[in-house]
Amino acid sequence: MGNETVHTYKWQDKFYVGVEGIDLEHKNLLTCLNKLIVAQHLDKSIVLKLADEVILYAQFHFLSEENLMYLLHSRDLEAHCQEHKTVIKTLQNKRGHLEESINHLQDFAEYLVHWFVEHTQTTDRQFADYINHCQAEKDTPEYLIKSLEVAV
Template sequence: MAFVVWKDSYSLGNELIDEQHKSLIVMLNDLAEAGSDNVDGESSSYIIRMVNYAREHFCAEEKIMKEKNYPNLDKHISEHTEFIEKVVEFQKAADNDRVPLQELLEFLNNWLVGHILTSDQKFVDYIRSA
């Protein structure tokens, strides 16, 4: 059973963004399946892959927001930046084997699902009301 299962309620109705969000969830599940109690070399490579993909995805999202003159763009960008910084912190700590995998998975799950359902959803509401 996957650690996080995609739900239709996570869908924002923008094909590109939804596909990228689904890919992030797949990567989160890959990390969960890597499976050791602490983040080790193997799981660390999954984290790096996820950070790289998240960066690409955030750029794509921010580009659409700019095109639509989204008024909350700056705040949204800082949420993305904070996420990347936090995950990079985890990844660095993982080099010393000090990160319980469960703690990282819970952070990623809560952040991703929370961000999609609140901040990203607000943007979709903005586009729909424009």
């Protein structure tokens, strides 16, 4: 791969899952990735730190989603957690390639975006539908989540 320029990724309406907190975190994850892409011509140490930020934000977001799933008794929790672990492991591996050469940035970005597009429109949308149709009893964790997670 030569010195190709990796382009930023714009938020699209198709990424909305319909749960405000999840949608906000998804936007933030895309922002972290775009920050990394915009900095691709800066010093390698900065690029690596921004790649770390993407991975750490993804870990935060995944934990946040998994906690929601746990509190709402989602049957898909185990499979969702496994998918998240695979993504983090792959991103960490691709980050290692960035240490060898910043030219691997496109591979890092394309992997995350491809997964993000697929995941938001399938797995996360199904979970959002589950949240939005969840009947929660007052004074339960589920009720608190429903009161905080207003559909967009």
